[in-house]
């Protein structure tokens with residue numbers, strides 16, 4: 071049974087080893103903040119961090135993350151950058167339906183951790199894997215810039 | 224529309240055997256919730272015709288006891304009875320109540336109503352109606368509750384009610400400098416009579432603290448960015464099982480035979496169950512098929528892969544998109560079809576015109592593709608079925624589940640979760656019936672049925688596919704004198720009556736018959752088209768193809784006449800005047816009274832002028848760049864957009880800026896209006912650039928977001944500027960907001976492409992049609 075660290079806690083997962091992390095999180099651990107959107111690494115709704123790297127949990131079998139450290143949206147406020155991202159999102163009222171926003175916040179946090187001051191091209195590149203059907207892209211872009219400022223100050 | 228007969232419109236009966244006129248009234252009155260078996264609206268013989276909120280099933284209520292509860296600790300609980308799907312209704316409607324009540328927003332808690340229209344009034348969240356229909360009732364709710372608190376305080380102090388007033392979350396007696404908090408007054412207030420509606424003292428606009436300000440943050444905003452918000456797909460119940468369903472790939476298909484041997488070997492799979500299909504028409508019934516029930520979603524998905532099913536595809540297996548398009552184009556090119564508006568003599572005027580123009584426009588099927596696919600959870604305990612679902616129309620789901628399980632509706636509870644997007648898809652509760660059916664097959668154990676993205680794209684209630692052909696003639700001065708529009712598309716009505724071949728009033732009234740142009744000779748023809756899939760409604764519905772064709776065509780005329788598009792558009796709209804929609808043969812007008820809601824060309828002109836001004840229309844631009852403009856009346860609001868594009872040498876398009884103006888009457892929550900229009904701009908660009916569902920041998924060809932592409936961040940405009948044209952006051956009639964932003968985007972974009980490149984796009988999506996510069 072794969073043992074991994076999820077949000078700082080050691081967890082042993084019972085589901086079949088080929089089960090994508092997404093479904094283990096949601097159905098086995100009832101951690102439903104990580105969303106399903108496509109199941110094929112095409113929408114970003116399921117983004118988590120694996121050893122700090124943004125990762126599509128819908129195509130990542132739990133066997134592949136054994137021994138690794140996974141951070142999900144439920145714990146992103148414990149990260150200094152993640153916290154600023156959430157606050158910027160709230161300040162600009164980014165969400166519409168909000169369903170994609172877990173993944174957006176995870177992708178944006180990963181971006182700002184590797185590039186504290188991204189320009190539009192860097193934002194487009196880092197966020198292009200995350201679809202928002204409601205069309206909140208312009209506010210996401212503004213919120214990333216707002217969070218970047220907050221992180222730097 | 225003065226029907227003289229008693230109108231007991233049972234929706235099913237209406238569909239099956241009543242005259243077209245009656246049936247269409249049924250549609251109008253029931254707001255598209257046909258076929259769910261609830262009793263229709265009852266109008267006595269001499270009762271005047273009803274409009275707006277009065278005409279919706281179960282109408283409305285402004286009873287404060289239904290919507291407000293105040294706790295002893297001062298917490299004010301406000302019920303939101305409409306579904307939250309991104310439009311911000313859980314913030315905006317309770318905000319109205321809180322403002323009138325005098326509540327401090329920080330002490331307000333939102334309670335989501337279950338599906339129960341007899342109690343809450345109409346809950347069918349579509350048609351851009353929530354604020355339009357419930358602003359007044361929610362103001363009344365807040366005002367009535369405030370007056371009850373004031374009466375309780377006055378009684379407590381033994382002073383006249385006139386001497387007390389409400390501050391923020393407290394009632395004050397200024398003369399004696401006393402005050403009592405809402406929490407302290409709640410119990411005494413709850414025992415008082417609710418004031419009569421005509422006694423209510425509403426706040427004046429100057430007294431508003433939240434209404435019109437746009438400063439109220441989203442109630443669910445923080446939960447949405449911390450994984451705490453609960454959508455339908457997140458519902459987790461004890462011992463809950465997970466199901467996925469293999470549905471017939473072609474509408475009307477049936478399972479001939481299936482083999483589940485390999486399925487049952489997969490760890491976690493518990494059971495394979497068939498769901499019966501239903502004879503046409505499709506209604507909101509499930510499509511039927513074979514379900515795999517397992518302990519987790521992944522096991523269920525693996526199980527479904529291992530299913531071997533032989534299908535009988537049925538009569539629609541010959542549906543092929545290219546061939547169907549050719550057939551529709553054929554119909555659009557010959558005179559005929561239902562004549563749905565005819566003024567003057569269009570054919571003669573065309574003959575006599577000094578110049579004529581014609582063009583044909585094509586819009587493919589689209590899928591709503593909400594980010595959260597359809598999903599529902601059900602369990603049955605002691606003969607009571609309880610469901611949790613992201614659903615726009617919970618009462619329809621409740622009634623349909625009741626019918627499928629042969630229960631009374633009061634034995635069905637529908638808990639409405641957040642919707643991860645709806646766009647019309649989640650108005651059709653087929654997925655709720657699946658969950659209920661599967662729970663019953665597991666003796667009532669909780670079952671969640673999850674649709675994969677493939678399921679969602681294969682089995683939507685699709686936006687129709689359409690060909691619009693317009694011919695126009697102008698006199699020597701370029702003034703239009705003849706307008707002939709042939710509109711061809713399978714109708715939404717086919718989902719409720721599979722013999723339907725022509726559009727119904729609600730579709731025609733979405734911009735095609737009620738085109739408000741100053742032209743003497745106008746004729747609209749509607750040739751037949753047969754539906755081969757479930758046709759549904761997608762945000763803005765028929766306004767999308769109609770506005771695309773009409774607003775592209777006006778721009779084409781302007782270009783050929785060497786006129787500025789904006790000026791020519793204003794000339795075609797003509798002088799400011801109020802048109803009775805019924806005179807334009809629009810018997811629907813979004814369900815609103817034609818007197819209260821005339822089509823006001825002055826307001827249409829104003830949004831055109833406002834957006835042109837803000838976008839700096841006509842500014843000089845370098846080669847490869849251009850601006851396009853379009854305007855449209857929909858959902859009793861007026862919108863206009865200017866899109867600016869840049870096309871590079873490789874034919875790559877980017878969008879530096881979009882301006883959009885709306886006149887939706889009073890702007891109750893300008894912040895969410897802005898966000899809805901921003902979203903509409905991106906969705907409009909998405910469908911114009913990329914959106915296309917095609918059918919081959921009756922089945923959808925696109926499987927996931929690789930085939931059915933949606934705009935991503937890099938495709939979004941660099942800047943979106945929303946301009947809200949203010950209403951005179953809060954008594955002006957409200958218009959819709961969620962949908963009206965979408966229709967002008969595709970034509971404004973294609974008009975901009977023409978301005979930048981000289982290339983005219985008449986068939987969507989644009990995809991790779993752009994030629995290198």
Ligand code: FES
Pocket residue numbers: 105106107108109110111112113114115116117126127128129
């Ligand atoms: S669900 Fe994983 S990328 Fe879409």
Ligand code: FES
Pocket residue numbers: 165166167168169170171201202203204205206309594643644
């Ligand atoms: S906010 Fe709805 S999908 Fe992004």
